[in-house]
Amino acid sequence: MTKARVATVWMDGCSGCHMSFLDMDERLLDLADRMDLVYSPLVDLKEFPLEVDVAIIEGSVSSEEDLEKLYHVRSRTKVLVSLGDCAVTANVPSMRNPFDLDCVLRRGYEENADVNRQVPVENVPRLLPRARPLHEFVKVDVFVPGCPPSADLIHFVVSELLEGRTPELAGQCRFGA
Amino acid sequence: MKPNTAQITTLKIDGHDCGARSDETILDVAQENNIFIPTLCHIDGLQDIGACRLCLVEIKGSNKLLPACVTRVQEGMEVTTNSPRLQHYRKAILEMLFSERNHICSVCVSNGHCELQWLAEQLGLTHISVPYLHPKLEVDASNRRFVADHNRCILCTRCVRVCDEIEGAHTWDLYGRGVDTRVVSDLKQPWGESESCTGCGKCVHVCPTGALVEKGRSAGEMTKRGQFLPYLTLMREERQ
Ligand code: SF4
Ligand code: SF4
Ligand code: SF4
Ligand code: FES
Numbered sequence: 001m002t003k004a005r006v007a008t009v010w011m012d013g014c015s016g017c018h019m020s021f022l023d024m025d026e027r028l029l030d031l032a033d034r035m036d037l038v039y040s041p042l043v044d045l046k047e048f049p050l051e052v053d054v055a056i057i058e059g060s061v062s063s064e065e066d067l068e069k070l071y072h073v074r075s076r077t078k079v080l081v082s083l084g085d086c087a088v089t090a091n092v093p094s095m096r097n098p099f100d101l102d103c104v105l106r107r108g109y110e111e112n113a114d115v116n117r118q119v120p121v122e123n124v125p126r127l128l129p130r131a132r133p134l135h136e137f138v139k140v141d142v143f144v145p146g147c148p149p150s151a152d153l154i155h156f157v158v159s160e161l162l163e164g165r166t167p168e169l170a171g172q173c174r175f176g177a
Numbered sequence: 178m179k180p181n182t183a184q185i186t187t188l189k190i191d192g193h194d195c196g197a198r199s200d201e202t203i204l205d206v207a208q209e210n211n212i213f214i215p216t217l218c219h220i221d222g223l224q225d226i227g228a229c230r231l232c233l234v235e236i237k238g239s240n241k242l243l244p245a246c247v248t249r250v251q252e253g254m255e256v257t258t259n260s261p262r263l264q265h266y267r268k269a270i271l272e273m274l275f276s277e278r279n280h281i282c283s284v285c286v287s288n289g290h291c292e293l294q295w296l297a298e299q300l301g302l303t304h305i306s307v308p309y310l311h312p313k314l315e316v317d318a319s320n321r322r323f324v325a326d327h328n329r330c331i332l333c334t335r336c337v338r339v340c341d342e343i344e345g346a347h348t349w350d351l352y353g354r355g356v357d358t359r360v361v362s363d364l365k366q367p368w369g370e371s372e373s374c375t376g377c378g379k380c381v382h383v384c385p386t387g388a389l390v391e392k393g394r395s396a397g398e399m400t401k402r403g404q405f406l407p408y409l410t411l412m413r414e415e416r417q
Contacts, residue, residue, distance in 0.1 A: 085283055088304050095281060098313035130311060135304060143303040147283030170301025174294055176282025 004053040004162050007039035008083075009073055011066040012093045012131060013059030016148040017084035018042065021056075023151035031155075034162050048073055054161050056081040060090040061132050065125030074138040079161060082133070082140045083154070085147040085175055093131035101129050142167060146177045188254040203245040203256055204232055214258050215267060215296050217274075218333040219246040220383055222406030223342055229333055231267055231296070234258050242266065264300065271297050272305045277356055279311060279328040280386075286399040287387030293331060294386075310356070317362075319369030322392055323381050325360070330388035332358055336380035343409055348374040379405075 010018060018041065022028070038049045048069075055077040061067050074080055085091035096104045105127070110117045134140050144157055153173055160167035183198040190203070190212055197206040202225065207214050217229040227247035234245045237255035242263070245256075257263070274280075274293060282288050314327040337349040337360060348371050352361040362368040381389045383403045390399045 082304070089275075089281075090309065091281055091283055094309065094311065095279070095284075097309075097311035098279065132309075133304070135306075136308060140304075145303055169303055171298060173303065174282070174298040175280070176285065176288040176294060 004035045005038045005049070005051065006035045006158070007037070007048065007052045007055045007073070007077070008041070009039070009048075009055060009057045009069065010041045011057060011059030011069065011087070012062035013084060013086040014092075015041075015058070017058035017086075017154075020084075020148040020151050021154050024155050025151075027151075027155055031158060031162070035158075048076060050076055052077045054079045054081060054158075056083050056158075057087050057134060058083045060086045060093040061128065061134060061137055062093050063125040063127050067128065067137065070134060070138055079141045080134075080138065081142040081144060081157065081161070082135060083144050084149055085145055087134050088143050088145045089175060090131045090133045091147060097130040101127060142169070144169060145173050145175050147175075149173060149177070186250050186252050188250050188252070188256065190256045191258055197250045199250065199252075201250055203234060203243075203248050203250055203254075206250055207245060207256075207258060212258055214245050215300065216246060217292060217296065217331060217385055218335065220335050220339075220385075220403060220406060222408075222410040223335065223338045223383070226334065226338070229331070230270055233263060233266060235260060235263065268300055268302055271300060271302055272307055274331050275305045276307045276309045277312075278314065278330060279309075281328075284396050285329060285387040286390045286394045286396055287329070287401075288397045290397075290400045291387060292385035312356075317368050318392070319367035320371075320374075320376075320392075321369065322376065323368065323378065324390050324392055325362070325368055326388055326390070327359060328388075329386045330360060331386055332360070333385060334360070335383040335385065336360060336389055339379045339383045339406070340374075343406065344375060344377050344379050346373045346375050346377075349380060 008018065037043060038052060039045050055073050061070055082088050086093055105119045109119045142157065144153065146153065157167045183200040186197050186199045188195055188197060190207055190210060193210060195206050195210050204214055204219060214234065215231045217231050219225055219232065225246040227244040230244055232245040233242040235257040236243055282294055317325040337351065340349050341347040348362050349360050352359050352365055362371045363373055368374065381391060382401050383406065387399060
């Protein structure tokens with residue numbers, strides 16, 4: 001039996017969803033028998049591989065780099081999972097959205113800084129005017145809300161996907177949980 | 178007690194035969210018969226206004242969807258409280274409520290104790306398919322004990338009604354139109370400067386979301402106690 005090729009991606013999130021993933025504890029060993037983790041912030045690999053079966057994305061789309069990554073991942077992935085409230089609703093990153101981007105940057109890098117007061121422009125991706133959920137840009141196949149979703153829920157989602165089923169999550173999860 | 182001139186009516190809700198008084202609403206009768214109809218603006222003890230439209234039901238022989246909280250029962254009525262069409266509209270309404278303001282449940286004081294969030298879970302909402310508007314809205318923390326966070330308000334007007342009908346202060350009202358509507362205290366003054374507010378906190382405890390909360394609560398702490406209302410209303414009716 002060929003193993004499913006699974007990737008996890010981290011955009012504008014706090015890593016809490018990935019930590020929840022790890023909270024599956026010993027169940028990870030059972031999953032590891034059934035899938036190959038081909039890309040992840042937990043794995044040292046620079047290039048997102050071709051032909052991924054399941055890509056699980058944490059975090060909102062907040063910068064130009066996030067957006068490029070998202071399009072890239074989508075084009076190489078069969079099933080795209082939006083993991084956690086930042087990916088699903090834009091959550092905490094979106095708290096800057098009511099404000100003008102320049103004001104946000106000035107607030108963060110100038111008004112609140114004691115030394116080196118300047119907005120960085122080199123070697124950092126440019127922020128988009130607003131942090132947005134994944135599905136406002138690409139087709140998302142599975143939504144897993146929660147901040148973070150529980151390890152049990154993630155285990156259920158991944159197990160179902162590895163069995164070739166689309167997990168039915170309606171009524172099993174909520175925003176903010 | 179009010180003289181009871183109501184007659185007995187029989188109707189069908191989801192195929193069940195139900196008996197009702199003719200002055201009851203479809204929602205009253207459904208609740209008496211343990212049939213769940215989602216609601217947001219309705220709360221036991223206050224006048225119904227049919228504002229949120231979550232309680233829409235189908236009535237045999239009519240193309241229109243009618244709000245169960247303000248529709249009186251009629252003899253022989255056949256009501257359907259759940260269908261793909263109703264689910265579709267209820268979800269759409271919830272999605273619009275979420276997208277219209279800034280609901281960030283994970284950092285909201287009402288996380289885990291919120292009727293909007295709970296309903297979204299019950300109705301199986303896993304994401305919001307309309308674009309978020311992200312309006313820039315006020316948080317009024319001028320009151321000594323309470324906070325009004327307009328980012329979380331769904332304009333159900335429970336606060337307006339409880340303050341008017343039960344407390345008798347009529348501190349809250351609506352201002353503006355459409356998506357620009359806001360609840361305002363007095364003549365759009367900061368709540369802390371309101372001369373009419375008695376500080377009773379009734380509005381805070383009937384608010385279904387994290388829009389009106391007690392100060393000093395952190396995320397997930399703000400439980401609401403709305404159960405006092407039917408009791409107060411009953412006492413009042415008995416006195417009249
Ligand atoms: S009011 Fe309810 S739905 Fe809105 S952010 Fe708070 S918990 Fe979430
Ligand atoms: S605290 Fe009492 S009096 Fe003041 S606005 Fe709320 S309900 Fe009205
Ligand atoms: S403040 Fe609360 S009770 Fe008042 S209209 Fe808004 S959501 Fe409803
Ligand atoms: S509960 Fe009936 S319209 Fe809101």
